[in-house]
Amino acid sequence: xxxxxxxxxxxxxxxxxxxxxxxxxxxxxxxxxxxxxxxxxxxxxxxxxxxxxxxxxxxxxxxxxxxxxxxxxxxxxxxxxxxxxxxxxxxxxxxxxxxxxxxxxxxxxxxxxxxxxxxxxxxxxxxxxxxxxxxxxxxxxxxxxxxxxxxxxxxxxxxxxxxxxxxxxxxxxxxxxxxxxxxxxxxxxxxxxxxxxxxxxxxxxxxxxxxxxxxxxxxxxxxxxxxxxxxxxxxxxxxxxxxxxxxxxxxxxxxxxxxxxxxxxxxxxxxxxxxxxxxxxxxxxxxxxxxxxxxxxxxxxxxxxxxxxxxxxxxxxxxxxxxxxxxxxxxxxxxxxxxxxxxxxxxxx
Amino acid sequence: xxxxxxxxxxxxxxxxxxxxxxxxxxxxxxxxxxxxxxxxxxxxxxxxxxxxxxxxxxxxxxxxxxxxxxxxxxxxxxxxxxxxxxxxxxxxxxxxxxxxxxxxxxxxxxxxxxxxxxxxxxxxxxxxxxxxxxxxxxxxxxxxxxxxxxxxxxxxxxxxxxxxxxxxxxxxxxxxxxxxxxxxxxxxxxxxxxxxxxxxxxxxxxxxxxxxxxxxxxxxxxxxxxxxxxxxxxxxxxxxxxxxxxxxxxxxxxxxxxxxxxxxxxxxxxxxxxxxxxxxxxxxxxxxxxxxxxxxxxxxxxxxxxxxxxxxxxxxxxxxxxxxxxxxxxxxxxxxxxxxxxxxxxxxx
Numbered sequence: 001x002x003x004x005x006x007x008x009x010x011x012x013x014x015x016x017x018x019x020x021x022x023x024x025x026x027x028x029x030x031x032x033x034x035x036x037x038x039x040x041x042x043x044x045x046x047x048x049x050x051x052x053x054x055x056x057x058x059x060x061x062x063x064x065x066x067x068x069x070x071x072x073x074x075x076x077x078x079x080x081x082x083x084x085x086x087x088x089x090x091x092x093x094x095x096x097x098x099x100x101x102x103x104x105x106x107x108x109x110x111x112x113x114x115x116x117x118x119x120x121x122x123x124x125x126x127x128x129x130x131x132x133x134x135x136x137x138x139x140x141x142x143x144x145x146x147x148x149x150x151x152x153x154x155x156x157x158x159x160x161x162x163x164x165x166x167x168x169x170x171x172x173x174x175x176x177x178x179x180x181x182x183x184x185x186x187x188x189x190x191x192x193x194x195x196x197x198x199x200x201x202x203x204x205x206x207x208x209x210x211x212x213x214x215x216x217x218x219x220x221x222x223x224x225x226x227x228x229x230x231x232x233x234x235x236x237x238x239x240x241x242x243x244x245x246x247x248x249x250x251x252x253x254x255x256x257x258x259x260x261x262x263x264x265x266x267x268x269x270x271x272x273x274x275x276x277x278x279x280x281x282x283x284x285x286x287x288x289x290x291x292x293x294x295x296x297x298x299x300x301x302x303x304x305x306x307x308x309x310x311x312x313x314x315x316x317x318x319x320x321x322x323x324x325x326x327x328x329x330x331x332x333x334x335x336x337x338x339x340x341x342x343x344x345x346x347x348x349x
Numbered sequence: 350x351x352x353x354x355x356x357x358x359x360x361x362x363x364x365x366x367x368x369x370x371x372x373x374x375x376x377x378x379x380x381x382x383x384x385x386x387x388x389x390x391x392x393x394x395x396x397x398x399x400x401x402x403x404x405x406x407x408x409x410x411x412x413x414x415x416x417x418x419x420x421x422x423x424x425x426x427x428x429x430x431x432x433x434x435x436x437x438x439x440x441x442x443x444x445x446x447x448x449x450x451x452x453x454x455x456x457x458x459x460x461x462x463x464x465x466x467x468x469x470x471x472x473x474x475x476x477x478x479x480x481x482x483x484x485x486x487x488x489x490x491x492x493x494x495x496x497x498x499x500x501x502x503x504x505x506x507x508x509x510x511x512x513x514x515x516x517x518x519x520x521x522x523x524x525x526x527x528x529x530x531x532x533x534x535x536x537x538x539x540x541x542x543x544x545x546x547x548x549x550x551x552x553x554x555x556x557x558x559x560x561x562x563x564x565x566x567x568x569x570x571x572x573x574x575x576x577x578x579x580x581x582x583x584x585x586x587x588x589x590x591x592x593x594x595x596x597x598x599x600x601x602x603x604x605x606x607x608x609x610x611x612x613x614x615x616x617x618x619x620x621x622x623x624x625x626x627x628x629x630x631x632x633x634x635x636x637x638x639x640x641x642x643x644x645x646x647x648x649x650x651x652x653x654x655x656x657x658x659x660x661x662x663x664x665x666x667x668x669x670x671x672x673x674x675x676x677x678x679x680x681x682x683x684x685x686x687x688x689x690x691x692x693x694x695x696x697x698x
Contacts, residue, residue, distance in 0.1 A: 133593075135592075135597075145531055149539045180582060182578055182581040183581075212582070213581065213586035213587070214586065214589030216586050216589055228531070229531055229542075230578065232532075233531060233575075237562035237563065237586065239562070240565055241565075242590070243484075248622055248626070249622050255621075261614075262614050262615045262618050269608045269615075273597055273601045276597055277594070
């Protein structure tokens with residue numbers, strides 16, 4: 001079961017034309033893995049003909065409905081009980097699959113994951129944790145948009161969840177955890193961040209302190225913790241910046257005959273450069289804090305990108321990410337209760 | 350006087366070796382301008398010999414002390430009353446200069462500007478407003494770090510101040526103002542941002558609504574409003590991202606003989622590309638909300654970069670930025686008081 005991934009084949013901008021070939025490609029690279037293709041049987045079953053070599057390792061599980069990319073999460077949760085997104089999550093819930101992947105509507109996936117898989121004790125809603133390139137490798141950053149107005153305790157929980165994810169996926173004993181903050185001399189962050197810093201210091205995590213915005217891409221930490229508002233804005237701003245630079249680079253190289261020739265000569269180098277930061281390579285954000293594994297792929301993912309999201313789901317399941325997070329959070333909450341009890345004891349002797 | 354800029358010549362990583370040549374370069378391009386070089390006479394006066402053509406338009410004003418780059422803002426404020434930074438601000442306060450520029454310690458400049466120039470009525474501390482490149486030109490973004498934990502009213506004030514700055518410097522009738530927010534379907538921003546959006550809608554500004562992180566660089570608005578925490582993290586993350594990309598591009602082009610040759614051929618194009626986004630061109634952040642003009646240059650600015658900061662100070666002074674902001678804020682506060690009075694009236698008839 002930990003080697004089985006359930007895939008919402010109908011989600012994303014491209015549906016089965018991307019998700020199914022990605023599943024086949026993934027299986028061919030991972031002989032120990034199995035995949036359940038979830039979606040409309042009439043669409044999916046004929047596609048199996050393209051992969052006779054994978055017989056026995058891939059099967060179709062019917063789901064009659066599809067969540068639209070622009071559907072309201074609340075309505076999708078209420079009305080789409082037979083959607084491929086929901087049925088894939090059900091398979092994880094029932095223990096038939098170890099993880100699920102969807103390129104569908106983020107809000108709906110968040111709501112359904114929370115409803116079907118349930119949250120771990122003490123966690124309110126899933127944190128969205130993508131992996132991003134840095135100068136020194138990559139970084140897990142959370143939360144990227146689900147939790148606005150976080151408490152210090154939530155930021156601590158993000159630290160724990162991110163560290164367990166990094167430790168499981170990258171096989172690091174004690175991944176370093178940084179707290180996203182500003183570096184003004186006078187005022188070091190807002191009240192919540194200051195409190196979170198104190199909590200992280202005594203958490204037993206490998207907490208390296210504050211990290212400023214530029215530290216994200218300098219690779220100063222393996223895990224970076226921030227609230228969902230800051231995280232989302234930072235990620236989107238980075239995407240916008242890269243698009244602006246790429247657009248202008250293209251424009252400069254397209255200016256005249258000489259620059260076009262230069263582009264031709266520089267092309268292999270530019271391609272390698274592009275490959276190094278290819279966002280497709282980093283596709284697949286983890287929804288953390290759930291009692292099961294749910295991975296969100298970009299809606300516009302192509303076959304290569306979606307394959308990476310499947311790989312991340314598989315790695316998370318086969319490395320017991322949920323168990324690790326759950327155990328560590330339980331410890332944390334037990335300690336907190338103990339402290340609270342002590343405080344209450346002190347106040348009323 | 351509006352055509353006179355006072356320069357803290359001793360501030361920044363390079364001091365007079367950058368600030369003085371930058372002042373000369375600026376004066377040569379702006380025949381209507383005058384400059385007061387503030388700092389140690391013994392150091393500055395001999396440098397005037399290099400610019401006999403500017404006699405009568407540039408003079409030295411002695412200030413015996415220097416604020417160190419790593420000095421505590423509080424201590425600098427208390428102890429460095431004769432510092433070049435403070436004396437330059439005094440000249441603005443006294444009406445001798447129309448604006449001042451410093452490449453010194455940000456915290457100290459913020460504290461001293463606030464203390465010497467004083468804040469406009471109703472404003473608590475200066476907002477730091479740099480100008481940044483976008484796909485379509487440039488954007489003024491504030492606050493970039495001075496005001497953490499902002500109220501909705503503060504965000505509205507940022508909108509007003511940024512719009513007045515853009516309107517004065519870019520001669521735009523009604524610059525568009527966007528509110529930095531996240532685009533999740535379920536939750537659109539935190540409480541403060543939601544309230545700020547309501548206030549901006551009825552502000553009389555050309556408010557275009559929410560802008561997501563990528564909208565900054567897409568040039569979706571002339572002015573983007575956010576709290577200092579989000580702004581600072583976003584700006585720093587952008588800097589880190591650009592550094593990472595530049596570093597990797599260099600590495601790819603330096604890999605072997607072929608790639609080095611490609612680099613040589615692509616160099617003129619890459620240089621043009623680089624020039625388009627040259628951060629030196631965007632040097633000079635405005636401290637807004639003060640009763641005078643104080644411009645912060647990057648500490649590491651070179652002659653070209655510092656010249657841009659002087660130009661921004663000159664433009665702000667000669668286009669009456671403070672008067673415009675002051676008038677619009679007064680309107681805003683009058684309306685708010687009127688509303689509050691109405692509410693009080695309603696509650697206690």
